[in-house]
Amino acid sequence: MIVRIIIMKSNKTKKKKIENLRAKHMAVIALSLCGAFLMMFTDDWSSYICIFCAFIATNSDRKFESEDELSKENMYRSNTIVMWCLIAAMVVLAGYNKWQDISYVVYLCTACLAITLRSILFLWFDRTPKQDTEDE
């Protein structure tokens, strides 16, 4: 065990810096919110770039730490909540669509907000109080 720790410590300097999952989800929140707001107010190509970047950030695991069982469980919980929210949103939009046509922007904004909510919920479930962490 001690040998493994020593090897791990000696290898520490060689390893490249890996961003944690919280940073990844913060980026996803920022990009998808930017995409939603840009789409709401400008509806030009910049919003599509933001959404594309959010999609890439959501599905990329190259530079980020790999998910462990706790993060998978937290993600499962947030996905479940977001799925029900999306179903509710679709029902509301379908009902509203009966009286008035809804722009495609509303659907795209709903998708962006779902991505944002998913990451916010993940960060909420994954939060760690400061007093529980140790100085490392």
Added chain:
Amino acid sequence: MPELTTKLKEYRARTGMKQGELAELVGVRRETIIRLEKGQYNPSLKLAMDIAKVFGATVEELFSFSD
């Protein structure tokens, strides 16, 4: 509902290992170790066995459920 109690922190302090180091050894994030130490997370059997292996202890010595 039975509550998870763990001696993980005690064992870790005994070996002078940091949360991050233990996390790296068993292949999880530091947040998972923090939650485990607080008894807020039920680990999978594999993770429990991996942690027990690191400390040279049994799963029962490290984790227990109290009513």
